[in-house]
Amino acid sequence: MxxxxxxxxxxxxxxxxxxxYLAKKGxxxxxxxxxxxxxxxxxxxxQSRIIRKAYFEHSDYVPLLERAYQNWKALETACNNQFYFPTGLLYAGKPESILIKGVIESSELYGVEVSRISKAEVKSRFQQFALPDDYEVLFEPDAGFLTPERCIRAFAEQALNLGASIHTHExxxxxxxxxxxxxxxxxxxxxxxxxxxxxxxxxxxxxxxGLANNLHxxxxxxxxxxxxxxxQFQLNKFPCWLIDDHEHAGMYYGFPMLDETTFGKPAGLKSAHHYPGKSTTANQVNREVTSMEVDELTKAITRFVPESCESVKQTKTxxxxxTPDENFIIDFLPNQQDVIIACGFSGHGFKFASVVGEVLCDLATEGRTTQPIGFLSATRFKN
Ligand SMILES: Cc1cc2nc3c(=O)[nH]c(=O)nc-3n(C[C@H](O)[C@H](O)[C@H](O)COP(=O)(O)OP(=O)(O)OC[C@H]3O[C@@H](n4cnc5c(N)ncnc54)[C@H](O)[C@@H]3O)c2cc1C
Known part of the structure; x- marks a missing residue:
């Protein structure tokens, strides 16, 4: 049994x-x-995770994203519910920044729709932003956000309906x-x-x-x-955004305001810094957020979105x-063909969950996948 x-x-x-995906396959x-x-x-x-296709991190992700988009759509159809909200995504940064160079490269290589936004257009269309004059501004209309908790519950409910067993609190x-x-x-x-x-x-x-040195x-x-x-910041008025700040390492990003009834608590304008924070472990992490951390974050964000913070509603960790190269690990465990691992999502994995689930099912049932995951191998790092 x-x-x-x-x-x-x-x-x-x-x-x-x-x-x-396993339950769907019987x-x-x-x-x-x-x-x-x-x-x-x-x-x-x-509440929310950005989904975008002109992937600045590595253009090899784009074919996986094409599949991820298809699979999110299929999940929406299966559940008769909406999980992907196409708000569009505004990118900004110096022309030579990793973000701008990477978005242009991936969009040109794979024909992802991304348009350049002029200074005048930023003023008329995206008046919530104040961007340095030497920043390039790009817009990806098919980007937006996913609702992570609702997606996870949808996957699990569908899996249970298809005969899976899921034990929680175990x-x-x-x-x-x-x-x-x-x-x-x-x-x-x-x-x-x-x-x-x-x-x-x-x-x-x-x-x-064996991978512990490479998972931080x-x-x-x-x-x-x-x-x-x-x-000015409501859903349908304000896009998702991602800005490569030349004064600080990493990038700042944010979402439109989401109402509590549809999206759950907390209501408000969510923003954050995409950059590895303090080292910790899952069992020892300090969940208290200090006022200094909040000040630093809101100060950095109001430089680009000046009206974004009248007051702070809530914080979370x-x-x-x-991983060392901030790319995922999706592979068999080295020397262990019966164990499959998907980890090291380095703060940008959620949008891929719909294709990662399918890939994991392929690896477990067929021993291989047609999805291009070679660059995510577990053996690329030295221990
Ligand atoms: C602040 C923040 C912002 C992010 N923004 C984005 C974004 O905009 N776009 C994007 O694509 N991605 C984003 N990400 C990244 C994305 O959310 C993660 O990459 C993704 O959720 C990782 O999925 P996971 O399945 O590895 O981890 P999780 O979703 O945390 O799942 C791991 C599960 O394993 C369970 N588990 C662990 N150990 C055991 C055990 N011993 N027994 C049983 N169960 C166990 C845990 O309880 C947990 O439920 C963000 C992440 C963070 C933290």
Missing amino acids: NHFPVIVLGVGSMGSAACY IKVLGLEQFTLTHELGSHAG KVVSWKQEGDRISVTSDTQTYSCNKLIITAGAWANDFLP VTRQVLVWTTPRQPA CLYTN
């Missing part, structure tokens, strides 16, 4: 999607989640290869499976000691503010799991 062809360790962003899958389905302690909390404590099977021990039971998929997010180090967890701070003129 305790044997499953596939067990998924961690039912968050990637694990819920893996359960869905595979008897068990997902084990230590907390509730969606929670605030990992990497997926906070923490995996260890796994071990035993002949041609793998035993997985939780805090309540021991199971066996033919294939184990590890999607443990910021806890991945607990199960992948950081604490990230998010802020929700009440802007001076809320009407969230976890990035960074």
